[in-house]
Amino acid sequence: MKSVIDILDLSVQELYEMMDVAIDIDAHPAKYAHKCDGKKLATLFFEPSTRTRLSHEAAMLELGGSVIGFSGAQNSSAAKGESVADTAKTVSCYADIIAMRHPVEGASLVAANNASIPLINAGDGGHCHPTQTLADLLTIYREKGTLSGLKIGMCGDLKYGRTVHSLINAMTRYEGNEFVMISPQELALPDYAENALRKAGVPFKVTTSLEESIPELDILYMTRIQKERFDDPDEYERLKDSYSLTVDKMEMAKPDMAVLHPLPRVNEISVKVDDDPRACYFKQCLNGKLMRMALILKLLDEAGTPGHSGYWEKGEVHMGGICPNKKCIMRTEQELEQKYYIDEEGNKRCLYCDTLILN
Amino acid sequence: MKSVIDILDLSVQELYEMMDVAIDIDAHPAKYAHKCDGKKLATLFFEPSTRTRLSHEAAMLELGGSVIGFSGAQNSSAAKGESVADTAKTVSCYADIIAMRHPVEGASLVAANNASIPLINAGDGGHCHPTQTLADLLTIYREKGTLSGLKIGMCGDLKYGRTVHSLINAMTRYEGNEFVMISPQELALPDYAENALRKAGVPFKVTTSLEESIPELDILYMTRIQKERFDDPDEYERLKDSYSLTVDKMEMAKPDMAVLHPLPRVNEISVKVDDDPRACYFKQCLNGKLMRMALILKLLDEAGTPGHSGYWEKGEVHMGGICPNKKCIMRTEQELEQKYYIDEEGNKRCLYCDTLILN
């Protein structure tokens, strides 16, 4: 059963096909309005995420299907101590496809391995959130006409930002892209991510100044800087304005630069920028829904075909290893077998959360 | 985009048309069962209100549409600090019409101004709750055959009761109505509301006795008296029974008096009154659903037509002013422009929550 846990579970070719479908849905919605008649999506949200949940639900409804589910752990059997695996097996009796959000890293993979229906990872802790990246990719593709040869500024929290890492991974697969990493030092891109870019031969530069780098960008991907990330609150107060996008800073940008943001936005983009035609973050919402429609169609189409799942391509899988990540599903799921794989550089990584296993 | 924030956003003529549609829906439901096929209602309930939410959802489903949404703030992006405006813009990508409930006064207007789809205010704090008044109006119309020439008793909490003020405003537009305001002094109708009635030339009297006034009433509108409203709990204990409707008191009323209550009822109407044919509060539920169906049909019908929104008729709008209401959306929404209008009496009022601005 094919499921999508990580954006890399979808090949470049598959992504192009899905974008074509999404654009066709937007142009001819009536053609798709009954594609999923009689099908049910289960939205299993073990933590609240209204936007992501509503986007999946709207997607399914616009395909003619219907929705069951829950929107927070307090309303789920998890409160009674049920395992993720059992929830997945049970819900497979009730629905045709699952969209799952869970605070624990690797939970979506464990669920996918136990479900007898396809599963979409709608976010598993700080690990993966592939459908956000689908929204990002379609937005870039529609705004710029290409996914190649772009200078992309990633601004804000590059250390913890799950969507940042995922978009970098995704855009690295297209030719000729360059990155500008814009953040305070406290929130710089982790070393392993920089190393991966170097190894892949992708040019990037690192800067602390949004103002200086904005003129050269084709894409500006904004994210939120959270006060809690700073040891020194004064440091946050001193820095936050320089990573906030204002009308003034927009004046320095190219006339066709596209501004993206995964939302929700708090104050890192001024409301006054919303009227600028280069502000694409609400279009991203629409694109996210369209790509989720394309993904649901694809996974239900392929639900009959056997076995392939992208994550097995990570590398050779072995039993054993002890995952050091305290937020990994290994720590909470009962009787879950510890497994690891060998990555391209020969390192052991936890199969569930991809954390490096040292020993 | 036309939205309904306040009952006064709908003209007397529009209300009559909607009541005709509601009555026709009740008689011929099959005619309407597919009017909203493929349409989606988003129920954005930032605080719980089961009855109001289910009524909107049932209304949309009976028109053939479907529903997405949330039923309490803990499950929404608001917990992450998202503005009402951004939520409205986002949800406009997912649905065709919004029904929104929010604890903050004026929140629904801000949402309506930012949504690209019509919005129904399903209650914004103590400010407005127009669809409850729609239920009240249809109930009076069906029970009495008219909205004019009625003697209407308003009983209970007339000070804080949002539905009371809204129904008074609505009924004042029809000719020949008189009011009897029945409440303890602690919960009497506010001065400004009394003044508005005097100015409009609507006869009313004020009394503390339900028992004495019940014989003359055509309509008795009951509301709950909450213990928390009293400075002195003993005073509450001493008074509560006299504002409770019992079988004994019903015997003193006209044989065709109609009893209304916005529900939920706690103990202000005895359960034994339910079997009296004059008890109309559960019919109100049904009528509420029918009027919401008529409203959804109307707003979706008019969704293509430009710009008119009732609230602009309040008076001339200006920038500036400082709203003194601590529960106003001005206090919480980021970068929201302060605006006021000049009411009929020449006073400045906050555009969002209608609070008087003194200065």
Added chain:
Amino acid sequence: MKSVIDILDLSVQELYEMMDVAIDIDAHPAKYAHKCDGKKLATLFFEPSTRTRLSHEAAMLELGGSVIGFSGAQNSSAAKGESVADTAKTVSCYADIIAMRHPVEGASLVAANNASIPLINAGDGGHCHPTQTLADLLTIYREKGTLSGLKIGMCGDLKYGRTVHSLINAMTRYEGNEFVMISPQELALPDYAENALRKAGVPFKVTTSLEESIPELDILYMTRIQKERFDDPDEYERLKDSYSLTVDKMEMAKPDMAVLHPLPRVNEISVKVDDDPRACYFKQCLNGKLMRMALILKLLDEAGTPGHSGYWEKGEVHMGGICPNKKCIMRTEQELEQKYYIDEEGNKRCLYCDTLILN
């Protein structure tokens, strides 16, 4: 209006008919896909129970109907002090059938008595949970080809387990069944239940050893043993493993023994048993959905026909009596008339929660 509060509200004949329908639905789902077009199920869950809720919702959707409702008390009007009766009357305006879960015993009966649409009891405190028993019965019927002549082991918490008592009651109606009651002494079947079995002439034995009794069983019904039930935590630690089903214990069982569990499972069945073809607890989920479909169809079919409700057959009903059960709806519902009935043995029992009234 017929409602189902207790499994005994359905006759043996009715249960066979429903099982036939359920099996036919499984074989020919398309035949049933539009049986409930335009109908609405209200899921009123005053406490969370994801599995039960989703099963009812999936059932209704697969019949072509739609769903409204809530999934926890914090989102309902109950928080404002509304009575169960009023909620039932109100929701009768919005839906065609109700599935209700409530923490208070007897709440579902009070709701059914006030609703003008059929009601399915989806669990009322520790009292009844008939649709779980429907799932159990169909699973036994499909696995063994009969509901008669079986040796049934009930294992775990036989004292508090609502599903245990309900299944015993249900299976006692079929000929030739025998029970083996397997539990620690702290959690043994209550005396009144043992007496009822003796009176009905149903053979049973009582044991503390799962290992010794497993070889002779046709059915093993597992339930969870909760640590909180033990006065002495050490006693729990000492005992728990012996009531846990493992691959080793399965080797001692008959090759065609069926293992059932009402789920959620915590650790009383090893995950490794899941792959054993005799493990039927996930099939139970599917069967539960199918039986709920059959029940919805039956109740909507009969919704036009007057008055009969199974619980009136309990015995002659009288006004008065004081129910000693602190979790009974009598304690919380306003103006609810105390009623009792005389059971087969001449005892007075509370009409709402069936508790013995001593006086």
